[in-house]
Amino acid sequence: MEIKDVLTQQQDFFNSNKTKNVSFRIAQLKKFKNVLKENEKLLYNAIYEDFGKSEFETYVSELSLLNHEINNFIKNIKKWSKRKKVSTGLANFPARSYIIPEPLGVTLVIGAWNYPYQLSLVPAITSLAAGNTVMLKPSELPAKTSEVMAKIINDNFPSNYFCVIEGGVKKTTELLELQFDKIFFTGSIPVGRIIYQAAAKHLTPVTLELGGKSPTFVLADTDIKMTAKRIVWAKFLNAGQTCVAPDYILVDQSIEEALLVALKEEIEGSHKNKEDIDENYIRIINSNNFDRLSKLIDNGNVYFGGYLNRDNRFISPTILQNVSFEDEIMKDEIFGPILPVISFNDLNEAIKMVKERPKPLSCYIYSKNRKKIDKLLNELSFGGGAVNDSVMHLSNSNLPFGGIGLSGMGSYHGKFGFDTFSHYKSILDKPFWFEPNIKYAPYSKKKLTLIKWLLE
Numbered sequence: 001m002e003i004k005d006v007l008t009q010q011q012d013f014f015n016s017n018k019t020k021n022v023s024f025r026i027a028q029l030k031k032f033k034n035v036l037k038e039n040e041k042l043l044y045n046a047i048y049e050d051f052g053k054s055e056f057e058t059y060v061s062e063l064s065l066l067n068h069e070i071n072n073f074i075k076n077i078k079k080w081s082k083r084k085k086v087s088t089g090l091a092n093f094p095a096r097s098y099i100i101p102e103p104l105g106v107t108l109v110i111g112a113w114n115y116p117y118q119l120s121l122v123p124a125i126t127s128l129a130a131g132n133t134v135m136l137k138p139s140e141l142p143a144k145t146s147e148v149m150a151k152i153i154n155d156n157f158p159s160n161y162f163c164v165i166e167g168g169v170k171k172t173t174e175l176l177e178l179q180f181d182k183i184f185f186t187g188s189i190p191v192g193r194i195i196y197q198a199a200a201k202h203l204t205p206v207t208l209e210l211g212g213k214s215p216t217f218v219l220a221d222t223d224i225k226m227t228a229k230r231i232v233w234a235k236f237l238n239a240g241q242t243c244v245a246p247d248y249i250l251v252d253q254s255i256e257e258a259l260l261v262a263l264k265e266e267i268e269g270s271h272k273n274k275e276d277i278d279e280n281y282i283r284i285i286n287s288n289n290f291d292r293l294s295k296l297i298d299n300g301n302v303y304f305g306g307y308l309n310r311d312n313r314f315i316s317p318t319i320l321q322n323v324s325f326e327d328e329i330m331k332d333e334i335f336g337p338i339l340p341v342i343s344f345n346d347l348n349e350a351i352k353m354v355k356e357r358p359k360p361l362s363c364y365i366y367s368k369n370r371k372k373i374d375k376l377l378n379e380l381s382f383g384g385g386a387v388n389d390s391v392m393h394l395s396n397s398n399l400p401f402g403g404i405g406l407s408g409m410g411s412y413h414g415k416f417g418f419d420t421f422s423h424y425k426s427i428l429d430k431p432f433w434f435e436p437n438i439k440y441a442p443y444s445k446k447k448l449t450l451i452k453w454l455l456e
């Protein structure tokens with residue numbers, strides 16, 4: 001079927017009003033949960049084939065988040081979909097006012113490759129929970145995961161409600177020519193621009209979940225061992241191919257050496273430094289990215305790691321030292337297992353360097369000094385982050401997840417996702433029995449005095 005026909009069919013189904021029924025939505029979410037359970041093995045196998053992601057990491061960083069969101073929606077969408085009464089001013093007496101959450105219509109979700117299930121399926125099920133229909137285009141780079149999502153969704157849901165359309169740039173370009181009611185995109189900044197431009201043609205609202213360089217501040221008073229443990233886990237999870245990974249470290253010069261040693265010991269202890277002893281450590285997604293990352297290592301000052309194997313796209317956790325903001329590695333998001341460490345003498349100077357660059361998706365602060373933590377939280381603008389931890393903020397669905405400036409626009413997770421895929425329709429609802437003459441002509445001074453009192 002042509003994709004424009006799928007769109008027409010989804011528009012027809014949406015217009016049948018079936019998705020406005022909350023019980024229908026809950027039933028679909030429960031069904032999806034079962035489909036995921038029944039096909040768990042297929043999902044694990046596909047992602048392992050694509051880039052060696054283990055069952056453990058796939059569960060922790062993909063399927064658990066997905067199941068948590070589904071459960072959260074099943075529990076709450078009845079409440080979130082209810083119309084909400086708000087007060088009405090005297091000027092409109094006698095009337096009631098309320099807000100009706102309503103779905104947007106046919107939505108297009110475009111996923112990124114690095115967490116292929118989570119980044120495609122969480123927005124998709126959020127959109128369904130809000131009462132929309134979904135056309136999902138996962139990333140084509142992990143071919144097996146794209147294929148398995150297409151299989152389990154297209155076999156179990158009618159295409160006029162929820163379907164997967166596989167393909168790369170050509171297919172996405174074709175999709176972007178159509179008029180959707182919402183586009184939700186996760187991916188890089190340059191492609192984000194393409195999406196925004198295409199959406200502008202139809203004035204389609206967009207949510208853009210993009211990337212960037214997320215700084216990690218390590219201040220002199222931190223718990224160095226625990227800091228290293230948390231940074232190493234967050235940075236080398238998915239071999240650094242995480243949008244919210246600590247991109248680089250800004251460390252107080254007085255503890256630089258101690259932090260470098262602690263990072264090294266932590267990597268050695270977590271057995272991710274040699275490919276033969278940790279088969280769970282993830283591979284780089286493709287040769288292009290492998291070559292891009294290799295150059296960054298070749299041109300950098302390696303403190304630890306730097307072991308590469310092009311045959312199986314393995315790059316060991318690597319720490320670069322004596323890095324400056326002018327170095328090649330500081331130009332773009334690294335998106336790989338390379339961690340540059342920059343030291344500073346003056347926190348204000350470090351803040352200034354970060355502020356001169358695009359607003360990051362995330363920022364992490366390791367310190368025990370509340371005053372300094374609050375200073376950083378107050379002075380820096382970024383999507384979201386954590387104090388004395390990294391990455392884990394996105395596992396709390398009570399926190400909105402999204403970027404600011406070049407790192408994106410809009411947010412999702414939990415209720416924030418429901419809002420992203422809803423329109424809040426505002427209604428003033430009046431009876432017929434009373435209508436004061438005050439707003440009608442002929443106007444008079446007396447009416448003006450009264451109306452001023454009523455409207456202000």
Ligand code: NAD
Pocket residue numbers: 110111112113114115119137138139140167168169172173186187188189191192194208209210211212242243244333335361403408
């Ligand atoms: P990408 O921008 O290359 O691809 C994302 C999607 O866009 C894919 O589905 C792809 O098919 C499509 N696409 C690629 N080129 C296109 C084009 N010219 N026209 C139309 N569509 C096109 O991103 P990626 O490599 O999959 O992911 C890596 C980037 O995504 C990183 O920058 C990362 O920080 C960011 N990211 C952000 C988040 C977030 O939640 N904010 C999450 C994961 C990844």
